[in-house]
Amino acid sequence: MFKISIPQKNLVLNAEANKNLMDLLIENKLPVASSCLGEGICSKCAMQITPEGQPNDLEKRTMEKNKCEPHHRLCCQIFISSDLTVRASYW
Ligand code: FES
Known part of the structure; x- marks a missing residue:
């Protein structure tokens, strides 16, 4: 189980390994x-x-x-494999 921190919402979500980040956010009512x-x-x-990790080829x-902005990732392409901190410009 990994911790996904959303500082803008003062929220920490639990995520199973390999859970898709976009799915996790949407399931927790965070708009994407x-x-x-x-x-x-x-x-x-x-x-x-944060941490950025390695993007796939696509x-x-x-x-x-x-x-895209530097130091950003496409959350739909992230399968969770560590604790993460996530920030969106529109949250
Ligand atoms: S939803 Fe991630 S690239 Fe379109």
């Missing part, structure tokens, strides 16, 4: 911007994730193409 429903192509779900391509 998306127009591709988690397919990794719109980049609207980009959030600041995520790298999408973030480069859409000129």
Whole structure:
């Protein structure tokens, strides 16, 4: 079990290993911007994730193409494998 901290909401969520981060956020009533429903192509779900970890190839391509902010990740492409701190610009 991992801890997912959401400082803007003063919230800490518990997450099983390999749980998708976007699914976890939505299940906990936190809004996640998306127009591709988690397919990794719109980049609207980009959030600041600490520690950053390694993006997959699709995520790298999408973030480069859409000129995403540095130090952000696509939450739909993250399968939780450590404690994380998550911040979204619209929370
Ligand atoms: S929801 Fe579209 S890239 Fe994540």
